[in-house]
Amino acid sequence: MKVLLINGSPHKEGCTFTALSEVADTLNKNGIETEIYHIGVKPIAGCIACMKCKESGKCIFDDGVNELGARLDEFDGIILGSPVYYAGPSGQMCAFCDRLFFSNFGKFAGKLAAAIVSCRRGGATASFDRLNKYFTMNNMPVVSSQYWNMVHGFTPDDVKKDKEGLQTMRTLGQNMAWLLKCIEIGKKNGINRPEYEPITFTSFPDGK
Numbered sequence: 001m002k003v004l005l006i007n008g009s010p011h012k013e014g015c016t017f018t019a020l021s022e023v024a025d026t027l028n029k030n031g032i033e034t035e036i037y038h039i040g041v042k043p044i045a046g047c048i049a050c051m052k053c054k055e056s057g058k059c060i061f062d063d064g065v066n067e068l069g070a071r072l073d074e075f076d077g078i079i080l081g082s083p084v085y086y087a088g089p090s091g092q093m094c095a096f097c098d099r100l101f102f103s104n105f106g107k108f109a110g111k112l113a114a115a116i117v118s119c120r121r122g123g124a125t126a127s128f129d130r131l132n133k134y135f136t137m138n139n140m141p142v143v144s145s146q147y148w149n150m151v152h153g154f155t156p157d158d159v160k161k162d163k164e165g166l167q168t169m170r171t172l173g174q175n176m177a178w179l180l181k182c183i184e185i186g187k188k189n190g191i192n193r194p195e196y197e198p199i200t201f202t203s204f205p206d207g208k
Helices: 015-029 064-069 091-103 124-136 156-161 163-188
Strands: 002-007 033-038 077-085 112-119 150-152
Touching: 002 015, 002 091, 015 033, 015 077, 015 112, 015 150, 015 156, 015 163, 064 091, 077 091, 077 124, 077 163, 091 124, 112 124, 112 163, 124 150, 150 156, 150 163, 156 163
Parallel strands: 002 033, 002 077, 077 112, 112 150
Antiparallel strands: none
8 A cells, every 4th residue: 555645845855845754654654655756846837728638648748747647556545735825735736736636537536635734824724625625526535634734834843843733644644544454454355446427517508
């Protein structure tokens, strides 16, 4: 079992990484393999709604989105981590996730999911809500913790002083590990993922 943790901060080992590492360490202690993927600092194109991914199965912009998209089968859980910018996730994170989830629609179903955010002071809950939207429209069970998944601090050292925030990260890791193991046992006992109906879109093309 393996969990992918996506670091949407421009700082590879900053506050967001510190929080994600706390989750990853807890998962590792529970026998779950982890990988932290850093989006980086290069500009990331946003989705241009060209729909080419529906023909080719990958995004027209060939970057980390396609790299991870090709590897999704490796992961049983996905955790998105981002700093808070103006009460929202980083621009890189939103652009990356918009394209990753749209170009790989249908591949996320059944994977456990969670989001974590890092802020100096405010805007955390709005950012946390934004990231969770990716999961709840992709049939991904969202893993909870003892509080909303946020840490506070201006530097990694500050974050390490946020005892409640770090405990929240560890609890999240415990819960995800537990649920992954429950799902694994279920599979071995013939409990398979749900079979879904074809998606119905309500678009009102005639204006009524």
